[in-house]
Amino acid sequence: MPSKHMLPKGKRRQTVKPEYRATRDVEPAPAPVIPVLELENEGEGSLRSFSVPPEAAGLRLDQYLAQAIADISRSRVQLLIDHGQVRVNGEAAKAKMKLQGREEVVIEGTPHPPPLHAFPEDISLTIVYEDEFLAVIDKPAGMMVHAGAGVAAPGEEADERNHGTLVNALLYHFNKLSQVGGELRPGIVHRLDKQTSGLIVVAKDDVTHRKLSEMFAARELEKTYLALVHGSVSRDNVTISLPIGRDLVRRIRMTTRRSLESEGVRPAVSHVKVLERISSEIYGRFTVVEVKIETGRTHQIRVHLQSLGHPVVGDTLYGAPHRVGQAPNSRSLDRNFLHAARLAFQHPRTRKAVAFEAPLPSQLAELLGVLRAG
Incomplete structure (x- = not known):
């Protein structure tokens, strides 16, 4: 039985050489630059409306919004869409909707992922120095400093995003950490990228945290x-x-x-x-x-x-x-x-x-x- 990928009879001797020669050494057209939206009144219950630029024609709705809205991930955009907070030309939209350009888009409110909670976890730490005020840790590569604000994958518990971080280990090893950075970042004064190893200083109390922050700001x-x-x-x-x-x-x-x-x-x-x-x-x-x-x-x-x-x-x-x-x-x-x-x-x-x-x-x-x- 012929493969479904075979060319029709009579066309199997055709060659793509002319097309190849015509495009050889020709630079591919650059991807269109999507204008970044400057949206105001962000917050609970806010409505933000705008027109899709012609440059976005052919893009999926979630792909376009992730490029056009500053500091928002594609997963956050999908969360907005899944919760019915995005309308295109007055109707609820799907993430995979292909845009034609010039559609009217309305976004209501902000995305609300399931809450994260920092909790102690028995993870080995290399503690280079410790006193009553601060500690210096040698962080391994592959460990995130603290939980991200991204959306959990389908079927994943919210807290799964917060497993295995430096914060989990700190909460297990130390009785007290500063709270200046908020509930998800106790003790964290500065950060290292996930795949970067090495020294990071953490604060045990709020006074030390603020002083260290001032020192970082003053270089x-x-x-x-x-x-x-x-x-x-x-x-x-x-x-x-x-x-x-x-x-x-x-x-x-x-x-x-x-x-x-x-x-x-x-x-x-x-x-x-x-x-x-x-x-x-x-x-x-x-x-x-x-x-x-x-x-x-x-x-x-x-x-x-x-x-x-x-x-x-x-x-x-x-x-x-x-x-x-x-x-x-x-x-x-x-x-x-x-x-x-x-x-x-x-x-x-x-x-x-x-x-x-x-x-x-x-x-x-x-x-x-x-x-x-x-």
Whole structure:
């Protein structure tokens, strides 16, 4: 029996070579840039209406809204739609609805995911330092600092989103934590990306938390990171001073390509120092760098190093390849080669100078050894 994928009789000798030749070396048309909506009166019971721009023609409703509304995920958009809070041309809409452009959309209120609750969980912690006021933790890669505000997957209990975080472990190991950051972020003064390892300081009381926050804002803490990047960084010392904001096309990313005058874009400064250049016949060229940051923007080091053309090894979100080297000798890394190695500051309560260091995790040290040997 002929396959349903076969061409009809008489057309099986046709070739796609002419079409291929016609499009060879032709750059694909760039994806349309969806204008970001500036919606006001957000809150309970509010109504926000707008017209869909022509550029959104062909997009699904949830896809368009996730791109057009700042700081909202596609899952949050789907929650709004599922709860009947989105109408298109006066009628309730479905997430998969294809837009034609110029439709009238009305959004009522804000999405309400099931509540999250921070709770203690018996998770092993590497406590580098602890006193009555604060603690310094060596966070492993793969651990989120606190629960996100995303929507639970279908059939998933709300609290499942809050399992395995640093907050869960802190609540189990310490009797008291500050509450300045709210119920979901007890003790959390600053954060590290999920796939970044290293030192993070947590506050045990509100006074210490506020003092640490002031020190972070005044840039009085010295944070030093180690990273392995692709390629050979040409200059031994580089200061990157590029503003960082949300990527309007891929909203899970940050970018340095928006102007500082744009909404949500903030200045960011990183100081990069080359520690070692590696040239491997098997795996290619790499550079070990030390990075000190003056500001603490989302994904700052990752996006700044990408702006130099040297993405962090393992950071596929910002252009790093999924594997290092060529088969059959290629290696993979299921995390970013980025580690918060040193933290130094004046203790906010005792006023003594303190400094802490965390060794490179074994997974990163092993990969570095392989590259050096290759």
